Amino acid sequence: MSKVQQRDQQLATEEPSGLPASAAVEVRMVTKQFEPATAVDDVSLTLRRGEFLTLVGPSGCGKSTLLRMIAGLLEPDRGEILLGGRIVSSAGRWVPPEDRAVGLVFQENTLFPHLTVAGNVGFGLVRRAKSHIARRVADVLELVELVGYGDRFPHELSGGERQRVALARAIAPEPTVLLLDEPFANLDPNLRAQVRAHTVEILRRAEASALFVTHDQQEAMSMGDRVAVMNQGRVEQIGAPKTVFHLPKSHFVASSLGEAYFLPASHTGGGGLSTEAGPCSCPEETLPTEMEIMVRPHDVTFDADPNGESVVTAVEFQGAFLLYEVELPSGRRLRCLLPHTIEVDPGSKVRVRLEHGHVPVVLPARVKEK
Numbered sequence: 001m002s003k004v005q006q007r008d009q010q011l012a013t014e015e016p017s018g019l020p021a022s023a024a025v026e027v028r029m030v031t032k033q034f035e036p037a038t039a040v041d042d043v044s045l046t047l048r049r050g051e052f053l054t055l056v057g058p059s060g061c062g063k064s065t066l067l068r069m070i071a072g073l074l075e076p077d078r079g080e081i082l083l084g085g086r087i088v089s090s091a092g093r094w095v096p097p098e099d100r101a102v103g104l105v106f107q108e109n110t111l112f113p114h115l116t117v118a119g120n121v122g123f124g125l126v127r128r129a130k131s132h133i134a135r136r137v138a139d140v141l142e143l144v145e146l147v148g149y150g151d152r153f154p155h156e157l158s159g160g161e162r163q164r165v166a167l168a169r170a171i172a173p174e175p176t177v178l179l180l181d182e183p184f185a186n187l188d189p190n191l192r193a194q195v196r197a198h199t200v201e202i203l204r205r206a207e208a209s210a211l212f213v214t215h216d217q218q219e220a221m222s223m224g225d226r227v228a229v230m231n232q233g234r235v236e237q238i239g240a241p242k243t244v245f246h247l248p249k250s251h252f253v254a255s256s257l258g259e260a261y262f263l264p265a266s267h268t269g270g271g272g273l274s275t276e277a278g279p280c281s282c283p284e285e286t287l288p289t290e291m292e293i294m295v296r297p298h299d300v301t302f303d304a305d306p307n308g309e310s311v312v313t314a315v316e317f318q319g320a321f322l323l324y325e326v327e328l329p330s331g332r333r334l335r336c337l338l339p340h341t342i343e344v345d346p347g348s349k350v351r352v353r354l355e356h357g358h359v360p361v362v363l364p365a366r367v368k369e370k
C-alpha cells in the first residue's frame with residue numbers, strides 16, 4: 001500500500017484514532033453566544049495532523065465564528081481549544097492569535113494594497129532575520145508558482161493570483177494549521193476549480209493541516225478528507241465525504257450535501273419496502289414504523305410508458321446527462337439524472353423505478369407541519 005493510500009485509509013476512519021495530543025486542532029465543548037443567539041453551541045471536533053476537514057452549513061450556522069475562535073480572534077464563552085496538544089483557549093488560559101501558529105485565508109481580498117507581493121508574503125515574518133525572510137518568501141512564491149511576481153503590487157494581479165498570494169502569506173510562517181474561510185468564493189467558476197485544485201496540491205505539498213469553510217457541496221466533498229455538516233451552531237454529522245453523502249443521519253445532512261428527496265415508505269415483508277416511486281429492499285432489522293427513504297437524482301430512473309402514472313414535467317440539458325423532473329401520482333415531484341441517450345419529451349407518461357444500487361437510507365418520517 002502506498003503512503004498516500006495509507007493516509008487516505010487512516011483519514012477515512014470516522015473517529016480520531018486515540019491520539020488527541022498529536023491532533024492539529026481539538027475543539028472541546030465550545031460555545032459562543034451572541035445575544036440572543038447561540039452562534040456555536042457545544043461543538044467538539046478534532047482536526048488530525050495532515051488532514052483537510054471541510055465545514056459546510058447554511059449561512060449563519062456558526063462556521064466563521066468557530067474558525068475565528070480557533071484563530072484567537074474571538075473568545076469562547078465555554079469550552080477549550082487545543083492546537084498541537086497545547087491549550088490555547090480555556091477558562092484559565094488565553095494565547096493571543098499571533099502566538100497560535102495558525103494561518104488564515106479569508107474570502108475577501110485581504111492583501112495590503114500598498115505592499116508588493118513579496119511584502120505581503122513576508123508580512124508575518126517580521127520577527128525573523130532579514131536573510132531568512134527573503135529565502136522563505138522566495139520558497140513560498142515558488143510553491144504557489146509565482147516566481148518572478150515578488151515586485152508586483154496586488155492590483156497588477158489576476159483574481160486567482162491574488163488568492164495564491166494570500167495563501168502564500170498564510171503558509172509563509174509555517175503554521176501548524178491553516179484556516180480557510182470560503183477562500184474561493186470571489187472567483188468565477190472556471191478559475192475557482194483551477195485555484196481550488198492548485199490550493200489542495202500546495203497544501204498537501206506543505207503537509208499542512210487545514211480547516212476549510214465552504215458553501216459549495218461539491219467543494220466540501222472533493223477537498224475534504226472528512227466533512228463536518230453544521231446546523232444552528234452544532235455539528236450534526238462528521239465523517240468521510242462518502243459516508244456523509246451516502247449515509248446521512250438526518251434529513252438536514254442529506255440535503256446539505258446534494259439534492260435529496262424523501263419518499264414515505266412502508267414495509268411489505270421480507271426486507272421489502274414500497275414507495276410511490278416503486279419498491280426497494282432494505283435488510284435492516286429495526287426500521288421505524290413511520291419512515292421515509294432518501295432518494296437522490298441518480299437513484300431514480302424511468303421507462304416511457306403511455307400507461308405510466310407519472311409524468312415528465314421538465315428537462316434540463318446537462319451535456320452528458322439529462323436532469324428530468326417527474327411528477328408522481330401524488331403530485332410530489334422529484335428529479336432523475338439519466339444519460340443523454342434516454343430522451344423523453346416533457347408531458348410524456350413514464351413509469352418510475354428506484355435503482356439505488358445500494359441499501360437505501362431510511363429515516364424516521366418527519367412530523368408534518370400543521
Ligand SMILES: Nc1ncnc2c1ncn2[C@@H]1O[C@H](COP(=O)(O)OP(=O)(O)OP(=O)(O)O)[C@@H](O)[C@H]1O
Pocket residue numbers: 034037038039057058059060061062063064065066
Ligand atoms: N460579532 C457578532 N455580533 C453579533 N452576532 C454575530 C457576530 N458574529 C456573528 N454573529 C451571529 O452569529 C451567527 C453565526 O455567524 P457566523 O458568521 O459564524 O455564520 P457563518 O456560518 O459563517 O455564515 P456565512 O455562511 O453567512 O458566512 C449568525 O447568526 C450571526 O448573525
Ligand SMILES: [Mg+2]
Pocket residue numbers: 063064065181
Ligand atoms: Mg462565514
